[in-house]
Amino acid sequence: MSKIMPLIAVVLSVVLVACTRAPSHPTARPADQPQAGSPTTTTTQPTALPGPGGVVVPVFAQPYPFGTPQATVPPTTDGLAPVVRHVETDKPYVFITMDDGAVRHPQALELIRLSGVRPTLFLNTRYAEGHNDYFKPFQTQVNASVQAHTATHPNLSGKPYAAQKQEICGNADFLGHEFGTRPTLFRPPFGNFDLNTRKAAADCGMSAVVLWTATVNDGVVQFQAGAKLNAGDIVLMHFRETFPADYLAFLNRARQDGLTPVVLDDFLSSTPPQH
Secondary structure (H helix, E strand, O other), X not given: OOOHHHHHHHHHHHHHHHHHOOOOOOOOOOOXXXXXXXXXOOOOOOOEEEOHHHOEEEOXXXXXXXXXXXXXXXXXXXXXXXXXXXXXXXOOEEEEEEEEXXXXXXXXXXXXXXXXOOOXXXXXXXXXXXXXXXXXXXXXXXXXXXXXOOOOOOOOOOOOHHHHHHHHHHHHHHHHHHHOOOOOEEOOHHHOOOXXXXXXXXXXXXXXEEOOOEEEEOOEEEEOOOOOOOOOEEEEEEOXXXXXXXXXXXXXXXXXXXXXXXXXXXXXXXXXXXX
């Protein structure tokens, strides 16, 4: 018995040491759980980026997937295309449109690309013809929409129906051939139109005659009413020598007034939104 007791004591001490010794490998962690103290990275979209010519370009995130219908265009009644000056929305959205195409500024595409904005271009045949190499990248690189603005940029108001139809249909056919998608929106030059304009637009396949509520000229945003941009405003600017100043003025004004530029076509869609 005296020999057995010391042996039992030795065995017990070995077991206790084995139970208290630290494991040789650390406890495994789930694959998606970072270890304490390890660096973490987050991706945030910048609010501004350096642009061509040393300018600072405000950057806007998409508040919804661009290219998806958000609202339906008003109906055509009695064969007359509806006239849209402003988009009814309860969201802080604003719309930028660019007319004519007379001056092909070399910085325009890069400014738009950096800003994350998707404009709607209303192009004339007389200015776009022969310059597909300039305007096509607006469609392919920044997903700009190309819409109708007549062939020769006349004042349509008071002109015979046949003459107006030729201007609108001819321009729409040309743009459809050049850009692969026939326009469905039409802007009358100078904003001038009459009942013949609305009928010719509808007969040419246009779902709306689009006007505006604010303009940008010489780097200044000008309002038809009030002193700021409001939700649903449609802003007009042109392809001019002042394109960089005008575009930046619009972006800065939109940010100042708490608005995000979104796609006009998404709110004048022939397809109901899938909300």
